[in-house]
Amino acid sequence: MNSAYTVPAVALVVVATVLVGAFGLRISRTTSDFYVASRTVGPRLNAAAISGEYLSAASFLGIAGLVLVQGPDMLWYPVGYTAGYLVLLLFVAAPLRRSGAYTLPDFAEARLASQAVRRLAGAFVVGVGWLYLLPQLQGAGLTLSVLTDAPDWLGGVIVAAVVVATVAAGGMRSITFVQAFQYWLKLTALLVPALFLVLAWQHDGADRPVFDEPAALREQRVVRVDDTLDLRLGHPLGVTATGTVDGRRYDGEHVDLPAGTHRVDRGTELALTAGDPVPAADHGSNGMSTALAEGREQRPLYATYGLILATFLGTMGLPHVVVRFYTSPHGVAARRTTVVVLALVGAFYLLPPVYGALGRLYAPELALTGDADAAVLLLPDRMIGGLGGDLLGALVAGGAFAAFLSTASGVTMAVAGVLTQDVLPSRGVGHFRLGTALAMAVPLAASMLVGGLPVADAVGLAFAVSASSFCPLLVLGIWWRRLTPPGAAAGMLVGGGSALAAVAATMVGHPAGGGLYALLAWPALWSVPLAFLTMVLVSLATPGKVPAGTPAILARFHLPEELAGGQVRGAAPDVPEEGEDDTWARVR
Amino acid sequence: MGAGEMSAFVAGLCVAALPLLAAGFWLGRRTARTRSLAGLGTPVEHATFETLHTASLAAPPLRAGLTEETARKAARRLRTLLGTDALCLTDHEAVLAWDGAGEHHRAQIVERVAGPLETGRGEAFRLTCEEPDCPLRWAVVAPLTVDDRVHGALVACAPGESAVLVRAAGEVARWVSVQLELADLDRSRTRLIEAEIKALRAQISPHFVFNSLAVIASFVRTDPERARELLLEFADFTRYSFRRHGDFTTLADELHAIDHYLALVRARFGDRLSVTLQIAPEVLPVTLPFLCLQPLVENAVKHGLEGRIVSAGGKCHIGITAQDAGAEALVVIEDDGAGMDPELLRRILAGEVGPSGGIGLGNVDERLRQVYGDDHGLVIETAVGAGMKITARLPKYQPGVHSGGRMPAER
Numbered sequence: 001m002n003s004a005y006t007v008p009a010v011a012l013v014v015v016a017t018v019l020v021g022a023f024g025l026r027i028s029r030t031t032s033d034f035y036v037a038s039r040t041v042g043p044r045l046n047a048a049a050i051s052g053e054y055l056s057a058a059s060f061l062g063i064a065g066l067v068l069v070q071g072p073d074m075l076w077y078p079v080g081y082t083a084g085y086l087v088l089l090l091f092v093a094a095p096l097r098r099s100g101a102y103t104l105p106d107f108a109e110a111r112l113a114s115q116a117v118r119r120l121a122g123a124f125v126v127g128v129g130w131l132y133l134l135p136q137l138q139g140a141g142l143t144l145s146v147l148t149d150a151p152d153w154l155g156g157v158i159v160a161a162v163v164v165a166t167v168a169a170g171g172m173r174s175i176t177f178v179q180a181f182q183y184w185l186k187l188t189a190l191l192v193p194a195l196f197l198v199l200a201w202q203h204d205g206a207d208r209p210v211f212d213e214p215a216a217l218r219e220q221r222v223v224r225v226d227d228t229l230d231l232r233l234g235h236p237l238g239v240t241a242t243g244t245v246d247g248r249r250y251d252g253e254h255v256d257l258p259a260g261t262h263r264v265d266r267g268t269e270l271a272l273t274a275g276d277p278v279p280a281a282d283h284g285s286n287g288m289s290t291a292l293a294e295g296r297e298q299r300p301l302y303a304t305y306g307l308i309l310a311t312f313l314g315t316m317g318l319p320h321v322v323v324r325f326y327t328s329p330h331g332v333a334a335r336r337t338t339v340v341v342l343a344l345v346g347a348f349y350l351l352p353p354v355y356g357a358l359g360r361l362y363a364p365e366l367a368l369t370g371d372a373d374a375a376v377l378l379l380p381d382r383m384i385g386g387l388g389g390d391l392l393g394a395l396v397a398g399g400a401f402a403a404f405l406s407t408a409s410g411v412t413m414a415v416a417g418v419l420t421q422d423v424l425p426s427r428g429v430g431h432f433r434l435g436t437a438l439a440m441a442v443p444l445a446a447s448m449l450v451g452g453l454p455v456a457d458a459v460g461l462a463f464a465v466s467a468s469s470f471c472p473l474l475v476l477g478i479w480w481r482r483l484t485p486p487g488a489a490a491g492m493l494v495g496g497g498s499a500l501a502a503v504a505a506t507m508v509g510h511p512a513g514g515g516l517y518a519l520l521a522w523p524a525l526w527s528v529p530l531a532f533l534t535m536v537l538v539s540l541a542t543p544g545k546v547p548a549g550t551p552a553i554l555a556r557f558h559l560p561e562e563l564a565g566g567q568v569r570g571a572a573p574d575v576p577e578e579g580e581d582d583t584w585a586r587v588r
Numbered sequence: 589m590g591a592g593e594m595s596a597f598v599a600g601l602c603v604a605a606l607p608l609l610a611a612g613f614w615l616g617r618r619t620a621r622t623r624s625l626a627g628l629g630t631p632v633e634h635a636t637f638e639t640l641h642t643a644s645l646a647a648p649p650l651r652a653g654l655t656e657e658t659a660r661k662a663a664r665r666l667r668t669l670l671g672t673d674a675l676c677l678t679d680h681e682a683v684l685a686w687d688g689a690g691e692h693h694r695a696q697i698v699e700r701v702a703g704p705l706e707t708g709r710g711e712a713f714r715l716t717c718e719e720p721d722c723p724l725r726w727a728v729v730a731p732l733t734v735d736d737r738v739h740g741a742l743v744a745c746a747p748g749e750s751a752v753l754v755r756a757a758g759e760v761a762r763w764v765s766v767q768l769e770l771a772d773l774d775r776s777r778t779r780l781i782e783a784e785i786k787a788l789r790a791q792i793s794p795h796f797v798f799n800s801l802a803v804i805a806s807f808v809r810t811d812p813e814r815a816r817e818l819l820l821e822f823a824d825f826t827r828y829s830f831r832r833h834g835d836f837t838t839l840a841d842e843l844h845a846i847d848h849y850l851a852l853v854r855a856r857f858g859d860r861l862s863v864t865l866q867i868a869p870e871v872l873p874v875t876l877p878f879l880c881l882q883p884l885v886e887n888a889v890k891h892g893l894e895g896r897i898v899s900a901g902g903k904c905h906i907g908i909t910a911q912d913a914g915a916e917a918l919v920v921i922e923d924d925g926a927g928m929d930p931e932l933l934r935r936i937l938a939g940e941v942g943p944s945g946g947i948g949l950g951n952v953d954e955r956l957r958q959v960y961g962d963d964h965g966l967v968i969e970t971a972v973g974a975g976m977k978i979t980a981r982l983p984k985y986q987p988g989v990h991s992g993g994r995m996p997a998e999r
Contacts, residue, residue: 040840041869100875102915102984109987175912176870326984327870329840417914432914544657556990 006147009394013185013401014162020178040329041176047340049176050324052183054315054341055348056132056407057139058459060186060400063349065372067356068364073304074356078349080308084315085345089338092316094331095478095557102326103414104319104470105422111477111557113547114485117492122422124469124496125319126439129415131462131503132318133408133443139373140404141447146374147397153448159401160444163409167416168433175413176327182406183344189399190351193380193392197358200383231262231368243268272365306522307460313528314463317470319418320410330561355379376400408440415439461503461523468527469496472535478557480536481550487539495531499523642669643763650767651774654732654740659685666742666764670756673723674745677732680705690724690745693717697727701741704729708738710761712754715745723747728754730761734768781958792829796852796886803856814855821851829879836989839910839917839982840872842881846908849882853889860902861889866909871917875989876982877955883948884921884966884978891976892925915984922977927970937968949978960986 041049059081066074101107108114108121137156144155237257241250244265245257264270315321328334359366359375362382366372377400380392413436420435469492476483476491502523519526547553629637646665649658659677663685667675674688678701683694693715704711711729724745732740742761746753800822807815825848828841854861885908892904909920937950953966960983970976 039869040872100985100990106985110985113987174868174870326873329838329873413914421915544660 005390005394006397009398010144010147010401013398014158014405016185017178017182017402017405018162018166020174020181040333041327043328043333043336043340045176045180046324046327046333046337047344048180048183049327050179050321050337050341051344051348052179052181052186052406053320053324053410054318054345054407055183055186055403056459057136057400057403059349059352060190060403061139061143061373061376062135062459063352064355064359064376065366065374067353068359068375069367069372071360075353076304076307077311078352080311081315082342082346082349083308083312085338085342087312088316088321089335089342092474092478093325093334093338096322096474097325097328097334098331098557098559098561099553102323103417103421104317104322104473105418107322107477108473108488111547111553112483112485112488113549114489117485117488119422120489120492121470121473122418124465124492125418126415126423127496127500128317128462128466128469129319129411129418129439130443130446131465132320132411132459133415133440134447135459136404136408136411137444137447140401142371142373143377143397143400143404146371146377147393155404156444156447159404159408160440162405163412164436164440167409167413168436175410176324179324179406179410182402183348185402186399186406187344187348187351189395189402190348190355190376193396194351194354196388196392197379197383198354201358201361204383231257231264233257233259233262238273240271241268243270245270270368302518302525303522306464306518306525309528310460310464310467310522310524312467313471313524314465314467316474317466318462319414320407323414323417324410332560352376358383412436412439461499461506464522464524464527465496465499465503467524468499468531471528472531476532476535476539478554480539481554482539482543482546483535484539484542484545485547486542486545487535487537490538491531491535494534495527498530499527502527639669647767650764651771653771653775654679654684654768656684660687662764663687666760670744670753670760672744672746672753676743676745677740678705678743679740680738684740688745690717690722692719692722693724693727693745697743700727701729701743704731705738705741708733708736710754710758712749726750728757730757732761732765732768734765734772739765739768784958786835792826793886796849797826799856800852803852807855818852818855821848824848825852829882835878836875837878838872839874839876839881839919842876842879843867843872843908843910845879846882846885849885850889857893857904860893860904862903862905864905864907866907866911868910868912868917870912871910871982871984874917874982874984875986877959880952880955881919881921881980883952884980887948888921888923888925888976888978891927892923913981917982917984919980919982920977922975924975927972927974927976929972930970933968933970937966952980956980956982959989 059078063074063077066077096107099107099110101110104125105118105121109118137159140155140159141152142155144150144158145152236259239255239257240252241255242252243250245255245268246262325334325337328337355376358379359372363375363378366375366378377393377396380396381389383389384392416432416435416439419438420432424431424435424438472491472495473488477488502520505520506517642665646662646669649661652658654677663675663677664687666677667687672688674686674690674693676686676694676697677684678698681698683698686694696715700711700713708731710731713727713729715724715727717724725747726749727743727745730742730744731738732742742757742764744753744757800818804815804818804822807818825845828845828848850861850863885906888906889904892906893902905924907920907922909918909922911918911920933949937953939950949966949968957965960981964981964983967979967981968976969979
């Protein structure tokens with residue numbers, strides 16, 4: 001791939017991000033026009049910002065890779081990622097905004113008036129944030145290494161450095177504009193090449209892709225296997241091998257592999273002929289798309305439901321999404337914003353499956369090498385070629401880096417905020433920098449350390465943890481007046497903790513497969529109900545601990561702002577009760 | 589084990605370590621709080637420690653006043669303190685909390701307590717009971733008095749008559765009374781702070797009203813349209829500053845009020861006053877105490893134009909910046925005016941100099957400290973002749989601060 005255009009494109013995206021972040025559009029206004037300067041962010045701008053922050057590496061690269069490798073089953077991913085906002089819209093958006101909370105720990109404190117629950121929520125924010133950052137850094141590494149032959153870790157380090165530098169230097173002063181800019185950049189970077197690719201495909205006169213059949217090669221292709229893997233063949237296959245297959249060395253000889261499993265060693269090159277079905281790789285693939293394939297094949301229905309539940313309910317607990325809602329001036333605006341987000345995100349998610357489908361036609365061997373995530377990046381070059389292909393490829397690469405940068409900076413800011421506020425001892429403004437560095441250092445170290453880990457699933461796992469900890473907290477906190485601090489804490493610990501444990505077990509264990517593996521790899525289906533159940537039961541068991549101002553607080557959550565002012569006064573109890581902490585919110 | 593598995597294992601460990609760390613942190617805090625006193629001093633000293641410790645545990649709930657919830661929490665500790673079979677706390681109407689055996693005596697106790705509650709004098713009496721194995725045969729009533737008013741009673745029940753128990757119950761009741769008095773004190777302190785916040789609520793200065801009306805009057809003949817506009821600005825500004833609902837407002841509303849204010853000021857000073865705004869839209873929904881930025885701007889206008897009125901064409905520039913800084917909004921108001929001696933400013937803020945020095949700054953500083961805590965006061969950088977830069981840090985979220993409700997937060 002020609003890096004003459006991609007490197008400038010990536011550099012341009014980085015510079016543009018820094019510049020828009022530092023100067024913004026409105027911040028440099030030097031008139032005394034108060035009306036313009038003090039206009040709040042409208043739903044459309046804010047929605048673009050939320051979408052920009054939300055669409056991450058997993059969306060930009062991962063979905064196309066998943067569709068390429070595993071076919072149309074994977075369309076549940078974009079559906080789930082989008083539908084999460086529907087749940088957010090219906091149950092959470094407006095009350096969350098009216099609660100006045102900026103972060104999830106703030107919400108916990110506002111609703112339950114408990115420092116302990118606040119700290120617990122903070123811990124989960126950090127955990128979910130780190131799980132979410134990991135694949136962003138790994139995706140950046142993959143992108144850069146595919147595009148420029150740079151070492152795997154370089155992309156992650158660049159993203160981490162840019163994010164820490166801009167965030168710590170206070171450079172994200174107009175983050176709304178940065179993120180909105182990133183959304184349109186990402187959409188353009190996928191949409192324009194997609195149009196050309198579809199045209200090229202039409203022009204090519206190729207068959208319409210048939211998803212149910214295994215992906216087949218259209219021309220002869222040499223595949224280099226970077227990491228030892230097991231090939232599963234449904235039918236006998238003839239290849240020309242250079243390297244080691246099944247323990248035997250070959251040097252450009254023709255081999256007929258019978259149906260069954262074959263071990264291909266690292267460094268082997270396989271020349272496949274046109275029309276051959278592409279065999280699937282078992283293990284050792286290090287992409288974002290292939291990791292949990294085994295579990296899914298064994299329990300497809302269960303896995304699909306697990307995925308749906310995690311993405312539907314997990315979106316509302318993503319720390320970087322929640323803080324954006326604060327920018328909306330009131331609850332109704334927050335709701336309108338969510339509707340626009342649904343439209344924007346939905347429009348974006350139409351595109352990755354196109355790349356996945358075309359990838360199955362034009363670059364099916366990617367499924368073999370485990371670089372399926374690179375499909376989006378490689379297709380322009382593969383299908384169009386020449387200067388046009390290079391330029392489109394550069395555009396896609398720039399968009400991919402925008403995805404890493406925007407999501408990583410959003411999550412980093414959210415995690416750093418919690419670290420500075422709730423974990424590190426308070427020492428003024430400069431302290432935020434330390435928090436930022438810490439927020440990024442841990443996932444960066446992890447991404448270096450665990451290079452071969454199936455990390456895209458970390459996004460799915462982050463969703464699962466978020467769905468099992470924050471979803472019950474938010475939904476019950478907003479809709480159930482008998483929720484108590486011990487109940488909330490227990491539910492978050494049991495649900496989120498067990499989801500985290502399942503995540504850890506999946507990452508460590510390679511369990512031998514079977515039902516247990518599926519259960520652990522897709523924890524949301526049992527951990528979310530478990531969290532809800534624990535929260536409800538423990539709350540019912542501790543009726544005396546319902547926070548004193550609960551009716552007033554819920555009235556504020558649910559009534560429009562103009563009404564709530566009077567209501568809060570009327571519904572408040574006369575004497576505040578003393579909580580376990582001094583910071584008990586006094587409602588009068 | 590291959591390299592991939594190894595790294596996967598490490599990653600798993602990292603993830604597994606998270607909940608473990610959290611649990612350890614929690615346990616550590618838990619155990620640190622209740623350090624064991626065993627092995628310290630002689631047995632007598634040990635017993636003293638134990639008693640003091642139990643008493644200190646009972647104190648926090650009582651400091652919130654006498655309610656069912658607090659009585660329930662305290663009764664358990666108090667019974668340990670007295671070592672009786674049953675203990676209850678009552679108010680004038682009912683038993684608030686019963687700890688220990690024999691709860692069927694509730695009604696009887698309420699009946700018998702009425703007398704002591706009336707007189708405010710302690711009493712001991714025999715309990716009649718149908719149940720043969722009930723251990724409670726005798727009860728001591730000790731009234732709880734706050735400021736000479738009887739609030740309730742502490743009743744200790746025992747199997748038999750005991751002078752020691754009568755004395756001990758009396759002492760414990762006195763101790764509980766002291767705690768309740770402290771609770772009363774707490775409540776009056778809260779009320780005081782509320783009253784103070786109300787009193788501190790910034791008022792627009794009468795000079796401003798006179799000056800504005802004079803300026804408007806000057807336009808009435810020459811430029812009636814301008815006069816009408818200014819009158820409307822004046823109406824908007826006064827409506828905002830006289831509004832009655834809520835002690836808090838949003839940054840957007842406060843900026844609008846500042847806009848109206850500056851329109852009137854500009855009418856008076858013309859183009860000698862220029863204003864630069866840099867507002868990050870993310871911080872516009874931030875909630876802040878009502879009228880706490882306008883006085884700062886008023887101050888900047890005053891300082892900026894001070895000493896320049898004589899010299900013709902003396903211009904003043906005011907900059908208003910609101911930045912997004914993570915969980916806080918950073919508001920900076922600066923002018924390039926006369927500035928101030930830092931020592932004098934310190935004395936003004938400490939309240940040592942009379943109101944002529946500038947009540948605005950001190951008032952705003954005090955309100956910010958009361959709402960957000962002492963580390964959120966104004967930061968003022970100034971020197972004589974070097975202008976003034978005032979920085980306020982406003983948390984985006986603070987428990988009890990809502991632009992709708994009227995909720996003073998106490999920290």
